[in-house]
Amino acid sequence: MAERLMVAKVDDAAAHHEPVMVSEVLRFLQPGRRRKILDATIGPGGHTKAILKELPEDAIVIGLDWDDRALELAQKNLADFSQRVIFIQANFKEMADVLAEQGLGKVDGVIYDLGLSAQQLSDGKRGFSFQREGPLDMRINDTLPHTARDLVNHLSLARLAHIFKDYGEERYARRIARLIVNSRKKSPIRTTLELAQLAKKVYGPRHFRIHPATRIFQALRIAVNAELDNLKASLSALPGLLSPEARVVVISYHSLEDRMVKETFNQGARQGLYKILTPKPLGPSDEEISRNPRSRSARLRAVERVASEEN
């Protein structure tokens, strides 16, 4: 009984999402002087809640999430502020259309907190975690046509190896792809733990800083959800959606995303669209990492939209 209670407690803790780098987000966004903020990844609403506490009374947050379950959770967690949040289920790559359709005009602050929430990661049925048994799904949005299971069981060896290398920076990409292809000849790979087991086999019984399946799970998730395409499309639409002196804060969790954010912001700065507020990305404090180990890979970058007549 005691053991069961303990397990329940661990699961509850895992399912609570602690917003990352909140004081840094507030420092750069300066909500006190804003009227309309777009939270492009509202998730359980942690950042939005902190922002709402500093926003003027008549200012609003527009909260997007691609995942209907995440949006439901945001609505529940932000029930006390429901008059001041507009919840919209959408992929942030479509945010220009969404703002236009809703007649919302330009915004003066945007936050992206990329990746997934603790709730999504710890829900075994979603298939995001290599530590929880579940179907190999990994779709952020249920209407996507292909799951991770489809990719793992149907893509060619070369294509799988590319995905693991390009999106996971996996050293043994080809070896793992070969093992997958051999294994699926006998029977389809159906679950998270079956796939995690194959990655473990390639690495053998050594000790690792991270779990051997970390990179291939990241890679499959990026491929299933076209995550880099979404980010690229969204960042390139951004300048046209910002009012003068609007600020944008992006928190990313792996180098592929961070690189894309850095390059897009630098290019915007060269075109006179942005002033870079973070010449180097910021990470969480040691205190935050020890309180919330999930924050350790976070990298925050921020820019300000330059007010000018030409752009």
Ligand SMILES: C[S@@+](CC[C@H](N)C(=O)[O-])C[C@H]1O[C@@H](n2cnc3c(N)ncnc32)[C@H](O)[C@@H]1O
């Ligand atoms: C790390 S969580 C956000 C947590 C939130 N900032 C908080 O503090 O509570 C990231 C969220 O982004 C959402 N997301 C991922 N890709 C998206 C996309 N392309 N468009 C919109 N939302 C997306 C996920 O569904 C998830 O809910």
